[in-house]
Amino acid sequence: MQEHVAQHDVGREARQRTASVECVEPKHRGRQRSEESEEAILSAIIQLLRDKPLRDISIEEIARKAGVGKATIYKWWPSKAYVALDAFSRKLGQMVPIRDTGSAERDFTEQLHSLFTFFGSPEGKLLRQFIAEMQVDAEFASLFRERFLKPRRELIRVIYDRAVERGQIRPGLDRDVVLDMIYGPGFHRMLIRQAPLERKAVDTMVSALFHGLRNAPTRGNRPRRRS
Amino acid sequence: MQEHVAQHDVGREARQRTASVECVEPKHRGRQRSEESEEAILSAIIQLLRDKPLRDISIEEIARKAGVGKATIYKWWPSKAYVALDAFSRKLGQMVPIRDTGSAERDFTEQLHSLFTFFGSPEGKLLRQFIAEMQVDAEFASLFRERFLKPRRELIRVIYDRAVERGQIRPGLDRDVVLDMIYGPGFHRMLIRQAPLERKAVDTMVSALFHGLRNAPTRGNRPRRRS
Amino acid sequence: MQEHVAQHDVGREARQRTASVECVEPKHRGRQRSEESEEAILSAIIQLLRDKPLRDISIEEIARKAGVGKATIYKWWPSKAYVALDAFSRKLGQMVPIRDTGSAERDFTEQLHSLFTFFGSPEGKLLRQFIAEMQVDAEFASLFRERFLKPRRELIRVIYDRAVERGQIRPGLDRDVVLDMIYGPGFHRMLIRQAPLERKAVDTMVSALFHGLRNAPTRGNRPRRRS
Amino acid sequence: MQEHVAQHDVGREARQRTASVECVEPKHRGRQRSEESEEAILSAIIQLLRDKPLRDISIEEIARKAGVGKATIYKWWPSKAYVALDAFSRKLGQMVPIRDTGSAERDFTEQLHSLFTFFGSPEGKLLRQFIAEMQVDAEFASLFRERFLKPRRELIRVIYDRAVERGQIRPGLDRDVVLDMIYGPGFHRMLIRQAPLERKAVDTMVSALFHGLRNAPTRGNRPRRRS
DNA sequence: AGTTAAACGAGACGGTACGTCATGTCTTATT
DNA sequence: AATAAGACATGACGTACCGTCTCGTTTAACT
Numbered sequence: 001m002q003e004h005v006a007q008h009d010v011g012r013e014a015r016q017r018t019a020s021v022e023c024v025e026p027k028h029r030g031r032q033r034s035e036e037s038e039e040a041i042l043s044a045i046i047q048l049l050r051d052k053p054l055r056d057i058s059i060e061e062i063a064r065k066a067g068v069g070k071a072t073i074y075k076w077w078p079s080k081a082y083v084a085l086d087a088f089s090r091k092l093g094q095m096v097p098i099r100d101t102g103s104a105e106r107d108f109t110e111q112l113h114s115l116f117t118f119f120g121s122p123e124g125k126l127l128r129q130f131i132a133e134m135q136v137d138a139e140f141a142s143l144f145r146e147r148f149l150k151p152r153r154e155l156i157r158v159i160y161d162r163a164v165e166r167g168q169i170r171p172g173l174d175r176d177v178v179l180d181m182i183y184g185p186g187f188h189r190m191l192i193r194q195a196p197l198e199r200k201a202v203d204t205m206v207s208a209l210f211h212g213l214r215n216a217p218t219r220g221n222r223p224r225r226r227s
Numbered sequence: 228m229q230e231h232v233a234q235h236d237v238g239r240e241a242r243q244r245t246a247s248v249e250c251v252e253p254k255h256r257g258r259q260r261s262e263e264s265e266e267a268i269l270s271a272i273i274q275l276l277r278d279k280p281l282r283d284i285s286i287e288e289i290a291r292k293a294g295v296g297k298a299t300i301y302k303w304w305p306s307k308a309y310v311a312l313d314a315f316s317r318k319l320g321q322m323v324p325i326r327d328t329g330s331a332e333r334d335f336t337e338q339l340h341s342l343f344t345f346f347g348s349p350e351g352k353l354l355r356q357f358i359a360e361m362q363v364d365a366e367f368a369s370l371f372r373e374r375f376l377k378p379r380r381e382l383i384r385v386i387y388d389r390a391v392e393r394g395q396i397r398p399g400l401d402r403d404v405v406l407d408m409i410y411g412p413g414f415h416r417m418l419i420r421q422a423p424l425e426r427k428a429v430d431t432m433v434s435a436l437f438h439g440l441r442n443a444p445t446r447g448n449r450p451r452r453r454s
Numbered sequence: 455m456q457e458h459v460a461q462h463d464v465g466r467e468a469r470q471r472t473a474s475v476e477c478v479e480p481k482h483r484g485r486q487r488s489e490e491s492e493e494a495i496l497s498a499i500i501q502l503l504r505d506k507p508l509r510d511i512s513i514e515e516i517a518r519k520a521g522v523g524k525a526t527i528y529k530w531w532p533s534k535a536y537v538a539l540d541a542f543s544r545k546l547g548q549m550v551p552i553r554d555t556g557s558a559e560r561d562f563t564e565q566l567h568s569l570f571t572f573f574g575s576p577e578g579k580l581l582r583q584f585i586a587e588m589q590v591d592a593e594f595a596s597l598f599r600e601r602f603l604k605p606r607r608e609l610i611r612v613i614y615d616r617a618v619e620r621g622q623i624r625p626g627l628d629r630d631v632v633l634d635m636i637y638g639p640g641f642h643r644m645l646i647r648q649a650p651l652e653r654k655a656v657d658t659m660v661s662a663l664f665h666g667l668r669n670a671p672t673r674g675n676r677p678r679r680r681s
Numbered sequence: 682m683q684e685h686v687a688q689h690d691v692g693r694e695a696r697q698r699t700a701s702v703e704c705v706e707p708k709h710r711g712r713q714r715s716e717e718s719e720e721a722i723l724s725a726i727i728q729l730l731r732d733k734p735l736r737d738i739s740i741e742e743i744a745r746k747a748g749v750g751k752a753t754i755y756k757w758w759p760s761k762a763y764v765a766l767d768a769f770s771r772k773l774g775q776m777v778p779i780r781d782t783g784s785a786e787r788d789f790t791e792q793l794h795s796l797f798t799f800f801g802s803p804e805g806k807l808l809r810q811f812i813a814e815m816q817v818d819a820e821f822a823s824l825f826r827e828r829f830l831k832p833r834r835e836l837i838r839v840i841y842d843r844a845v846e847r848g849q850i851r852p853g854l855d856r857d858v859v860l861d862m863i864y865g866p867g868f869h870r871m872l873i874r875q876a877p878l879e880r881k882a883v884d885t886m887v888s889a890l891f892h893g894l895r896n897a898p899t900r901g902n903r904p905r906r907r908s
Numbered sequence: 909a910g911t912t913a914a915a916c917g918a919g920a921c922g923g924t925a926c927g928t929c930a931t932g933t934c935t936t937a938t939t
Numbered sequence: 940a941a942t943a944a945g946a947c948a949t950g951a952c953g954t955a956c957c958g959t960c961t962c963g964t965t966t967a968a969c970t
Contacts, residue, residue: 030945031935037947053363060925069948074927131419132359136280141421149419163440170442176422177412177431178440184415185407192358192376192414193407194368204404212439213405215397257914258966264916287956296917301958484919485961491921507817512951523922528953585873586813590734595875603873617894624896630876631866631885632894638869639861646812646830646868647861648822658858666893667844667859669851712939712941739930750943755932 033076040066041073042087045080050122054084054129081133081140084126089147091123098155104163108182109206111155116186116197131191156182181209260303267293268300269314272307277349281311281356308360308367311353316374318350325382331390335409336433338382343413343424358418383409408436487530494520495527496541499534504576508538508583535587535594538580543601545577552609558617562636563660565609570640570651585645610636635663714757721747722754723768726761731803735765735810762814762821765807770828772804779836785844789863790887792836797867797878812872837863862890 044066048057059080063070077083096114101107118124130148134141156179163169169178185205189197271293275284286307290297304310323341328334345351357375361368383406390396396405412432416424498520502511513534517524531537550568555561572578584602588595610633617623623632639659643651725747729738740761744751758764777795782788799805811829815822837860844850850859866886870878 028945029937029943031947033946055363058925059927063948067948069946069950070926071928071949072947075946128362132362134421135355135359135418136282145420167442169440173435173440174428174431176416176420177428178435180412180415180420181408181432181435183419184411184413185404186411187419188407188411188414189403191362191418192410193372193403194361195403201401201404204401205408208400208405208408208439209436210440212435212441213396213400213437214439215394255914256912256968258916258968259914261916261966285956286958290917294917296915296919297956297958298918298960299916302915483917483963485921486919488921488961509817513953514951517922521922523920523924524952525923525954526921529920582816586816588875589809589813589872590736599874621896623894627889627894628882628885630870630874631882632889634866634869634874635862635886635889637873638865638867639858640865641873642861642865642868643857645816645872646864647826647857648815649857655855655858658855659862662854662859662862662893663890664894666889666895667850667854667891668893669848714940715942718942740932741930744943748943750941750945751932752934752944753942756941 034072037066037068037072038076040068041083042090044068045083046087046091049084049087049126049129054080054126054133079137079140081130081137082143085130085140085144085147088123088126088130092148095151095155098158100162104159104166104168105206105210107159107163108156108209109203111152111159112182112186112202112206113199115152115183116190116202119186119190120196128191131187153179153183182206261299264293264295264299265303267295268310269317271295272310273314273318276311276314276353276356281307281353281360306364306367308357308364309370312357312367312371312374315350315353315357319375322378322382325385327389331386331393331395332433332437334386334390335383335436336429338379338386339409339413339429339433340426342379342410343417343429346413346417347423355418380406380410409433488526491520491522491526492530494522495537496544498522499537500541500545503538503541503580503583508534508580508587533591533594535584535591536597539584539594539598539601542577542580542584546602549605549609552612554616558613558620558622559660559664561613561617562610562663563657565606565613566636566640566656566660567653569606569637570644570656573640573644574650582645585641607633607637636660715753718747718749718753719757721749722764723771725749726764727768727772730765730768730807730810735761735807735814760818760821762811762818763824766811766821766825766828769804769807769811773829776832776836779839781843785840785847785849786887786891788840788844789837789890790884792833792840793863793867793883793887794880796833796864797871797883800867800871801877809872812868834860834864863887 041062044062045057048061048065057080059070059073062068062080062083063073073083077086096111098107099110101110119127130144134144157175160169160175160178160182164171186197186202189195189201268289271289272284275288275292284307286297286300289295289307289310290300300310304313323338325334326337328337346354357371361371384402387396387402387405387409391398413424413429416422416428495516498516499511502515502519511534513524513527516522516534516537517527527537531540550565552561553564555564573581584598588598611629614623614629614632614636618625640651640656643649643655722743725743726738729742729746738761740751740754743749743761743764744754754764758767777792779788780791782791800808811825815825838856841850841856841859841863845852867878867883870876870882
């Protein structure tokens, strides 16, 4: 009897990972898991999420729309949030690779732009649902962090470390705190203020972050001109 | 048929405000709204929220625990989130008044400490539930922002404006962006990273915020001793 | 919280009986039980039983057909067999009163005719379902015996006692055994042999019962003209 | 695609019959039917029937307990009732042979005793389940009658015919009716009255059956000493 | 004092979804 | 070819809540 715990990173993936260890063959005894069903389920939830928040979608409805038995869903996913996450993961555009422009400020800005542009897209609206779900289901939270947030944080971390090495960012800062300072303002605006996060605001953020809020710390080094 | 819209700021409050305009008298014809019931309902949800997230609490359960008819709840609140918010509002400790220490940095730090300390407290855990609810119910979101977030933001805003006047913060920055930069990192850490936010981290944040990430922008002006 | 045990003779009846004791008023606190729903449920199962055996009817289907919530059924009846029994009871034609023809043999014959005629009717087909259910659910068995079988047995008992008094049946026989001998053959034919039980067979049964199987016990006393 | 109709007398038997025609060798192309599986299935259902009625046993459970694929059961039996009947048939003690005591009354009594003693035994409780099943599944009914009831009826018939020849039972009676009168009262008591059927009651039945209910039809011919 | 109109507790109701279980079919790998 | 293992669509299970709707009772304010 399989357990959800063992498959919480869910579905097909689990088998593929196993496969990569034991090589190619499926190895099971009984009937193989149906790819069509999985596909149908993930498509169904994507469509449904276009119309309403995850909270208002029932597993019953997903099954109905996908032409699939409820039990099949319960078997492979612990809750609808995980189904949504799987569906979301498939759609996830590849991350913007870190270009090394020589300027950490520019690199940060580019990463934030790409993230928050995605956030504003239809698929991206899901992010809010996921973050809401994180507040309720700790296990989901950790999965989501691992799957979605960590990779992004990693990108920023690379830029950060590089900037420190180059002397663009002073050393000795608590890295976790700094990374919170980079992503935090954007999330705050979208989740809590629920205001749009346009390009200009991102620019301002990064700039202010680098140069600090202090009034003209030294000479004509005014941070503005951000042209 | 009364409408929730007219009472979305809920319960007793509505009547009191009305009263303050039309003077004292209750004015109704029939039986008065029962204070015991309201009290019982709010107490019940508080108790229930100690054990489980709002999502797992049903109106049925609240009514049962409060010894109250379900209809009474439906009559005065549009959803359980509003009940929770009312209950939460009653418990809400008064805000830390803004002390003017002369240093905006210190003032900010103090405000953030008090907010995030509260966040860590038992009642404060509710904040996560509310923020989750915000992502799903726009009307609730706006109510919650009005009731809880705005007053806090206002405090920070006052400090900010004063600091600009005094020349501690350079003018010309987009104020909304800056306020996001002040609260954002803390929320990010708690909601998304779900890591504790201890005093030291707050100090680091505010400090880095003021002095910027840049490496030794000018002369010996090393930004604090955070070496 | 009411219990099924307290209402196993089910539904409306329970209240009426109570009413007959405490006089008229319904006395409940909340909303009254809906007569339309009960009516709809009983009608629905009757209709369904025309098409298929009780076993193949689901509570879901009854509810659907009756336009009623499943919970309403579960609330008032412990299982679908009880619903069927209630529906059946309503349809139950009044019993054939015992006519005193002076001949116990004739009285018996008349009672058996009326019973087995009913058995052959559309409603009567249900009897087989009920007897099947009796073999599985002991509580239902006792209810069905009380409601349906006992009244019939009582009729026969009266005839029997009268016949003994009159000297038409010899005294000293175990009455229960004799009553089994009166009903048993008919049930056996219908339930187990599953052959039709026509009038002539009933006549033969009663006659043979009275006169015994022995060959011409005495003089020309040939047992009727059953040549 | 094999059909159940062709194997409704089920399981092993089917093969044996085939074998008896095509001689000894299994003759099939692929793998032989597994005797272990059949054995395991029949044992499993027997065990399960000790705990609960047939209705509450699922094919799934039988397969699980027998360590057998569900499909194997579906392949060889049309429904669980047939499985149960097969299992029951194996256990079935041989019938009590008809001893010719010279007295039809005594012979009847002996046969009835043996039947109803079996009925009271653990395996015999199954009879009730089977008779319930008969009321719902006509095909099963006919199979069960053929397999179980007919042989018993045949025994009684032999006694009956012999008694008529010998002049112990008067001729001209409808034999089917009389056989119903012999078995009917016992079944009635067990299935419908659900009262125990002890030896004495059987004696009384047979006696009353022979001598009739009439009061002292002639001279001192009192029907046994059943005073 | 009598009338009227809310507000209330209780709770029944038609629904919808829950998460589980069994059905009977089908597929895969093994024997 | 027959199995065991087991995935699958289907659909019923019995429970829990939803939000609405009577009920009968209680409590003011207005006759």
